[in-house]
Amino acid sequence: MQKQAIFQSKLLPYALVAPQLAIVLIFFYWPAAQAVIQSFLLQDAFGLSTSFVWFDNYLDLFSDAAYFEAIVRTFFFSFAIAVSSLSVALLLAIMADKPMRGGSLYRTLLIWPYAVAPPVVGVLWIFMLHPSLGVLSRYLREAGIDWNPLLDGNQAATLIILAAAWKQISYNFLFFLAGLASIPKSVFEAAAIDGARPMRRFWTVTFPLLSPTIFFLLVVNIVYAFFDTFGIIDTMTRGGPGTSTVTLVYKVYSDGLLGGNLGSSAAQSVILMVMVIVLTGIQFRFVERKVTY
Amino acid sequence: MVEEEGFRRYVAHAILWIGIAIVAFPVYIAIVASTQDNALIANGQMSLLPGGHFFEVYYQTIFVGTSGSTREPVGNMMLNSLVMALLIAVGKIAISIISAYAIVYFRFPFRMPIFWIIFITLMLPVEVRIYPTYKIVADLHMLDSYAGLALPLIASATATLLFRQFFMTVPDELLEASRIDGAGPLRFFWDTLLPLSRTNMAALFVILFILGWNQYLWPLLITTRDDMQTIQVGIRKMITTTDALTEWPIVMATAVLAMLPPVFVVVAMQKLFVRGLVETEK
Amino acid sequence: MANVTLRNVRKTYPGGFEAIKGVNVDVGDGQFCVLVGPSGCGKSTLLRMVAGLETVTGGEIDIGGRIVNQVEPADRDIAMVFQNYALYPHMSVFNNMAYGLRNRGMKEAEVKTRVEEAARVLELSPMLERKPRQLSGGQRQRVAMGRAIVRQPKVFLFDEPLSNLDAKLRIAMRVEIRKLQRRLNTTSIYVTHDQLEAMTLADVLVVMNGGQVEQVGNPLAIYEKPATTFVASFIGAPPMNLMSIRAEEIKSQLGSTEAGILGIRPEDFVITDQTPAGGVALPLTVEAIERVGAETFVYGTRQQDEQRVAATPGELPPGEVIVRIPGSEAPPIGERIRVAAMRAKLHLFSGDGRTRIEA
Numbered sequence: 001m002q003k004q005a006i007f008q009s010k011l012l013p014y015a016l017v018a019p020q021l022a023i024v025l026i027f028f029y030w031p032a033a034q035a036v037i038q039s040f041l042l043q044d045a046f047g048l049s050t051s052f053v054w055f056d057n058y059l060d061l062f063s064d065a066a067y068f069e070a071i072v073r074t075f076f077f078s079f080a081i082a083v084s085s086l087s088v089a090l091l092l093a094i095m096a097d098k099p100m101r102g103g104s105l106y107r108t109l110l111i112w113p114y115a116v117a118p119p120v121v122g123v124l125w126i127f128m129l130h131p132s133l134g135v136l137s138r139y140l141r142e143a144g145i146d147w148n149p150l151l152d153g154n155q156a157a158t159l160i161i162l163a164a165a166w167k168q169i170s171y172n173f174l175f176f177l178a179g180l181a182s183i184p185k186s187v188f189e190a191a192a193i194d195g196a197r198p199m200r201r202f203w204t205v206t207f208p209l210l211s212p213t214i215f216f217l218l219v220v221n222i223v224y225a226f227f228d229t230f231g232i233i234d235t236m237t238r239g240g241p242g243t244s245t246v247t248l249v250y251k252v253y254s255d256g257l258l259g260g261n262l263g264s265s266a267a268q269s270v271i272l273m274v275m276v277i278v279l280t281g282i283q284f285r286f287v288e289r290k291v292t293y
Numbered sequence: 294m295v296e297e298e299g300f301r302r303y304v305a306h307a308i309l310w311i312g313i314a315i316v317a318f319p320v321y322i323a324i325v326a327s328t329q330d331n332a333l334i335a336n337g338q339m340s341l342l343p344g345g346h347f348f349e350v351y352y353q354t355i356f357v358g359t360s361g362s363t364r365e366p367v368g369n370m371m372l373n374s375l376v377m378a379l380l381i382a383v384g385k386i387a388i389s390i391i392s393a394y395a396i397v398y399f400r401f402p403f404r405m406p407i408f409w410i411i412f413i414t415l416m417l418p419v420e421v422r423i424y425p426t427y428k429i430v431a432d433l434h435m436l437d438s439y440a441g442l443a444l445p446l447i448a449s450a451t452a453t454l455l456f457r458q459f460f461m462t463v464p465d466e467l468l469e470a471s472r473i474d475g476a477g478p479l480r481f482f483w484d485t486l487l488p489l490s491r492t493n494m495a496a497l498f499v500i501l502f503i504l505g506w507n508q509y510l511w512p513l514l515i516t517t518r519d520d521m522q523t524i525q526v527g528i529r530k531m532i533t534t535t536d537a538l539t540e541w542p543i544v545m546a547t548a549v550l551a552m553l554p555p556v557f558v559v560v561a562m563q564k565l566f567v568r569g570l571v572e573t574e575k
Numbered sequence: 576m577a578n579v580t581l582r583n584v585r586k587t588y589p590g591g592f593e594a595i596k597g598v599n600v601d602v603g604d605g606q607f608c609v610l611v612g613p614s615g616c617g618k619s620t621l622l623r624m625v626a627g628l629e630t631v632t633g634g635e636i637d638i639g640g641r642i643v644n645q646v647e648p649a650d651r652d653i654a655m656v657f658q659n660y661a662l663y664p665h666m667s668v669f670n671n672m673a674y675g676l677r678n679r680g681m682k683e684a685e686v687k688t689r690v691e692e693a694a695r696v697l698e699l700s701p702m703l704e705r706k707p708r709q710l711s712g713g714q715r716q717r718v719a720m721g722r723a724i725v726r727q728p729k730v731f732l733f734d735e736p737l738s739n740l741d742a743k744l745r746i747a748m749r750v751e752i753r754k755l756q757r758r759l760n761t762t763s764i765y766v767t768h769d770q771l772e773a774m775t776l777a778d779v780l781v782v783m784n785g786g787q788v789e790q791v792g793n794p795l796a797i798y799e800k801p802a803t804t805f806v807a808s809f810i811g812a813p814p815m816n817l818m819s820i821r822a823e824e825i826k827s828q829l830g831s832t833e834a835g836i837l838g839i840r841p842e843d844f845v846i847t848d849q850t851p852a853g854g855v856a857l858p859l860t861v862e863a864i865e866r867v868g869a870e871t872f873v874y875g876t877r878q879q880d881e882q883r884v885a886a887t888p889g890e891l892p893p894g895e896v897i898v899r900i901p902g903s904e905a906p907p908i909g910e911r912i913r914v915a916a917m918r919a920k921l922h923l924f925s926g927d928g929r930t931r932i933e934a
Contacts, residue, residue, distance in 0.1 A: 005465035007398055007478040016395035017407055020388040020453065027448040028414050031425035038425065092312045095305040101589070102306075108560060109313045114570075115555035116320075117507035119525045120548045123532060124319040127326065127545065133337040135322055169316060171570075178571060186661035189628050194675030194722075195649035198301075204674070208665040227420050231509040235529045249420050253510065256424045265424055272421040280415075 032273070038266035057267035066243060067251070067268075074226065074247040077161060081229070082221035085165035086214065089172030094206070096173075097180045107177070114170040118231025125163035126236045149237070153244025156237045160245055163236065164229045171224075172217050179213030180206075219283040223276065248272055320552070327351070327546035334541045346542065354546040359531055367547050370524040373439075375554070377512070377523060378505035380443035382498050389452035390490065394482055396453075397460040398468070415450040419511055427514050437521045442512055446505065451573050452497055459493050460486070496569030499562050503555040524551045577639030577652075577729040577762055578604050579625065585633030586620055586786075594620045596786040597634065602779060605760040607753070611773035612783035613809070618766045619734055621783070625764060626655050626732050639729050649678075654723035655732040659739065660715045662707040662722075668694075669703040672721045693721040696755070713744045720752070724759065731756070733765040737772065749775060770810050774798070782806050804928030807838045813872060813897050815840050815922070828853070829918075835926025841872065841899035843920035846912055853918035859896060861912060864905045871905045873898040875912070 042053040061067045096106045116124075128136050131148040140147040149155040183206075191205045207214075230249050233239060239246040239254060246254070252272065256265035322341075326334060329344035355371075358364040395401075396408050419426060426445050435441030463486070471481045512523045522530070528547045532539050559566050579602040586595040595617045602608040610618040623629045625636055627648035635642050643651050654675070662671050672690045681689075694700045697717040707715055716736060723731055736752070737745045753776055756763050767773055773780055774794045782789045782797065782805075790802040794810075801807035801815070808814040815838045820829075829837070830853070837855070850856040859875030876895050898914050906912050923932040 003397055003461070003465065005468040005472075006400055007468075007481070009399060009478060010401075012478060013395040013399035013401045013404070016399075017392040017411075020392040020411060021407060023388065023444060023448045024411055024414055024450075026429065027426060027445040028417075028422070029410075031422040031429055032417065034425035034428070035422050088312070088315075092309060095308045095312075098302070098305050106309045106313070108563060110309075110316060111563070111567075112556045112559050113316055115503050115507075115559045116552050117509060117525050117555070119509050119529050120551050121319075123528055123544060123548050124323050126532070127541065128319055128322055133334055133339065133541070135339055135341065138337065166316070166319070169312075174567060174570065184659055184661060186657040186659055187663060189626075189648075190655065190657060190661040190722075191663070191674070192628070193626060193648045193653065193655050194726075195678035196674070197649070200678065205663060209663075211665075227418050230420065231525065231529075234509075234513075235532065249510075252420070252423065257514075262424065269421050269423070269425075273417055276417060276421065 035266045035269045035273075038262055039270045040263075041266075042263050053263070057263045058271075061264060061267055061271070066246075069243070070246050070248055070251050073157075073245075074249075077157070077164070077229065077247060078222040078225035080161045081164045081168065081225045082218055084161065085168040085221060086172050086217060088165070089169045090176050090210075090214075092169070093173050093176035093180060094202070097177060110173050111170045113167055114174075116167060118164075118167070118228050119235045121163050121167045122232040122235030125159060125166070125232075129159055151241055153241055156241060156245050160229065160233055160236060163232050164225060167228075167232075168221060168224060172221070175213055175217055176210070179210050183209050216283065219279055223279055226272075226276070248275075320549075323545045323548050327354075327542050327549055329542055331540055331542050350542045350546050351550075354543050354550065359540050359543050365519045365522060365527060367524060367527065367550055369520060370522050370527040370547075371550060371554075373442075373521060374506055374523040374525070374551075376439050377442045377508065378502050380439060381446050381505035381508075382501035384443060384447045385449070385452050385501055386494055386497055388447065389450075390456050390487075390494070391482075393453050393456035393460060394486065397457055398478065411450045411453050413450075414448060415454065419445055423510065423514065430515055436515050437518045441515050442508075442521075442523075443505075446508060446511060452501070455493065455497060455572055456490065459490060463489060492565075492568075493572075495562075496565045496572065498569075499558055499565045500569035500573055503558060503566075506555050578602060578637070579608075579639075579730055579762055579764065580637040581621075581625075581634065582637065583634035584621070584624065584631060584636060586617070586624060586629065587632045594786055595624070598783075598788050600779075600781055600788065600791060602762055602764060605762055606778040607756055607763045607765065607776055608779040608781060609765045609767060609773045609777035610781045610783055611767055611770055611809075612789075614768055616783045617786040618768075618783050622732055622734055622764060622766045625730075626653055627651050652729040653732055654726045654728040654730075655734065656716075656719045656723050656736040658735040660707075660719040660736075662715060662718055664707050667704050667706060668699060668710070668718050668721075671707065671718055672725050675722065675726050689725045689727075690721075693725045696724070697721050712740055713748065716740060716748060720755070724755070727761075729762065731761050731763040733763065735767055736765075738767075738769075745772075752776070770812065774810070780810075782809060784809075800931065801838075801922065802931050804836055804838065804924050807922060807924070811840060813841050813899070816896050817924075817928075818894050818896075819926070828855070829921065829923060831923055831932055833925060834923040834932050836924040836928055838922035838924065839916045839920060841897040843916045844896075844898040844900075844914040845916075846898070846900065846906070847915050848913055850915055851917045854916055855921065856913055856915035857896065858911060858913045859898070861906050861908050861910050862895075864908060866903050866905065868903065869901070871900050871903055873900060873905060873912075875914075 039057050040052055040054060041050045042056065092110060096103060096110070126134075126149075128134050129140075129147070129149060131137055131150055137147050146152075147155065149159045187205060187209070188201065191201045196204060226247070227249055229247060230253065233245050233247065233250050237245045239250050248268065249272065252265055252268045255261055255268065325341060325343050326339060327350055328347040329339060330346060333339060333344075354366075355368040356366050358366045392411065396404060430436060430441045430445065433441075435444070467485055468481060471485055476484065507525065508523070509525045509529075513526050513529070516522050516526060524547065528544065528551060531544045531547060579600075581598050581600045584595055584598045585593070587593050598621060600608070610621060612618050620629060624631050625638075627643065627646060631644045636644055638651055638653070663674065666674065669690055672693060673686045676686045676689060677683075690703070691700070694703055697720060699714065699717055699721060702710065702714065707718065710718065716739075719736065733752075737748050740748060749772055752765075765776060767776075777794050779791065780794045780797055781791050784805050790797055790806045797806060798810055801810060804817055808817060817836055817838045819835060820837050821835075839855070847856075857877060859873075859877060861873055861875050863874040865872040865874075874895065874897055896914070924930060925932060
């Protein structure tokens with residue numbers, strides 16, 4: 001796709017792209033290249049000498065049980081966050097899509113959490129479910145649950161999944177609403193006349209017709225769970241207790257910061273890059289085809 | 294849609310209100326906590342109704358900060374966040390719109406390679422190249438500076454793609470007409486293209502402002518001085534999960550203050566926000 | 576097989592807007608009823624109320640002797656063809672037609688027989704495995720028809736089913752629908768804004784305006800004796816010429832003193848110097864000519880300054896008049912001509928246009 005009507009100028013276009021090109025090269029390509037190069041280097045403990053070690057950093061990572069656990073954990077978190085947030089959002093969107101009074105009010109009241117920053121989400125939820133002073137923890141204890149996410153790894157993971165899913169509901173809700181709005185209402189009416197009851201109508205018509213939206217959101221949610229949960233984890237559990245809430249991004253951060261193992265941290269970055277590129281690639285392929293049904 | 298009566302309609306309303314309650318509850322708790330006495334909260338005796346300490350808590354939060362060693366007024370943190378968010382939003386829009394203009398309205402050697410160089414940045418968030426970027430910013434002596442906070446976050450292609458897409462839909466006749474009227478490339482850009490892009494720029498601004506305000510990992514790494522902290526970093530430093538001395542009313546007041554600007558933008562500029570969100574994700 | 580009867584049916588929206596203001600219509604078993612009217616007249620709303628897609632706020636809808644006001648669309652034993660066809664985009668043509676049957680728990684063998692039979696009738700057999708987006712507009716329309724006929728419902732409902740087709744296809748499908756309905760002998764209600772479609776399809780024509788029925792009846796009867804000026808100008812193309820008559824001389828010439836509006840169809844004028852007994856005549860200045868081959872439309876005006884002539888018995892007041900004459904011979908533009916219509920071709924209405932006066 002190209003414009004037919006254009007301007008002629010030798011230098012102007014370069015001047016116009018120069019600022020963005022400069023910023024992209026300095027702050028994107030240079031560090032990305034550094035990450036790749038560094039992932040092949042090993043620095044000694046005092047940072048005095050570096051040597052080229054081929055794929056050693058990568059091999060070390062893959063033989064490291066902690067790294068493997070972090071991969072599994074990250075995918076588990078992503079999946080749990082995506083599924084719980086998507087299903088709640090879909091239910092709300094279907095309810096809000098019905099013709100009724102107050103439709104736009106409901107929309108306003110449901111979309112604002114998009115604007116809440118991940119660290120704030122973390123603070124809100126840890127406060128609510130703090131073992132000693134959280135207002136909800138009292139009820140959990142009364143219900144006989146020994147609630148202490150600061151000591152129990154599974155509870156900490158649950159807490160992070162809940163908080164992250166909570167934030168993502170509004171985003172998913174908005175896109176589901178848009179997806180529903182793009183299906184002609186008469187299709188649902190035809191299904192009603194064709195004798196499909198509401199539940200069957202949902203599974204045989206609404207759900208298949210929303211499948212492109214669902215797939216798109218699934219990818220977006222997974223990427224979100226990869227990266228944006230960092231702020232939530234860092235304010236709520238800092239990866240703990242133990243390493244039970246350390247995700248891949250959190251590991252890049254903490255290994256680089258605390259361990260000072262730049263080679264390993266760089267190799268982790270490169271693996272993350274590859275994962276994101278694969279995810280984005282999958283998404284582009286499906287967006288290109290647009291219609292998946 | 295099939296018009297529904299009675300029972301089923303009430304179910305829909307009920308489910309939506311439950312959803313709203315779930316979404317709003319954590320924030321309600323934060324607002325309530327920010328008006329209460331710390332001792333009460335620390336004992337786990339917090340009331341579910343607002344207390345009477347609203348003014349003193351918010352005064353202390355905004356102008357003084359916590360009583361701990363890293364005391365820093367939250368007002369100053371908000372200013373830092375605001376500057377960073379504005380720099381990111383305005384900077385990204387400015388450099389993107391001119392580069393998109395060059396790519397769409399000119400033919401020049403290396404046009405497509407340049408487009409691809411910019412396009413690829415779409416794929417990778419700052420998190421995956423965090424330490425090398427940190428090193429470069431440090432080498433450029435930009436730690437603890439607004440430029441250091443904003444520039445690496447400007448390096449992405451979303452806005453460029455959006456403007457490119459929009460320019461492609463602008464009819465060719467507009468350029469031909471301006472040319473007949475004697476306008477050069479800069480005149481055309483300034484007098485015709487910019488005014489046409491106003492809604493797109495506004496929608497993009499809303500989204501970029503929210504994203505900028507909510508940045509966390511990057512500011513966490515490159516701000517070492519307390520007076521350069523953004524509010525998102527500041528709030529994290531206020532809570533110490535092991536320390537019982539966390540001043541919860543102030544933390545919660547900070548959380549409320551951190552939410553206020555972006556939530557206000559979403560609610561007040563809902564149309565632009567929805568448009569910006571849907572278009573940047575395409 | 577069923578009658579459909581609407582008794583004083585009303586629809587008032589929560590905001591207070593009255594979309595349907597009390598409609599009474601009786602459609603006999605196997606009849607083809609067409610609801611026609613300008614956009615916003617309530618015809619689609621009325622059809623959707625029969626389908627059960629909109630609630631009824633007053634009156635009764637009776638399908639085959641059963642009041643269906645509170646019955647779900649699925650249980651009314653109706654099938655509907657939508658304006659945009661509303662095909663399920665993710666299902667093949669076969670599954671689109673089979674969906675309604677399977678929902679009702681029909682055996683797969685029976686489903687297959689019915690769908691294949693419908694596909695044969697509608698010439699869709701070669702494309703049963705295609706998705707709707709792989710079909711042309713006309714084919715999609717036929718799938719929508721197929722989805723309705725496989726169900727063998729008591730009543731077919733059509734909501735402007737041909738308005739998305741081009742002119743040629745529209746005429747062809749119009750004939751197809753009529754043939755199909757005759758053969759299946761299923762009671763049908765059809766909504767359109769196209770008066771030609773309405774005239775050619777209907778056994779019973781219902782002309783609607785502003786949420787009310789203006790006239791119900793056989794299409795030709797309505798054409799010949801429109802009950803109101805609205806019907807008179809809506810049915811027939813180009814529309815009937817309507818002119819208000821005030822002068823007592825004219826009224827007495829027409830034999831009615833109540834009449835306030837006189838209507839004459841363009842095709843009922845002849846160019847002549849005579850004034851037929853009891854008829855009317857008017858002098859015109861030719862303003863424009865439209866030749867369409869078999870006939871020619873002459874647009875003329877009577878100028879204000881010709882008012883003095885209006886006093887002559889049988890002559891009409893000023894205004895714009897359309898005259899339709901056979902062939903392509905027409906007077907040149909600017910020429911003054913005189914046209915006349917016979918007494919039997921005149922339509923008289925009360926001054927507000929709501930009542931027809933037979934005299």
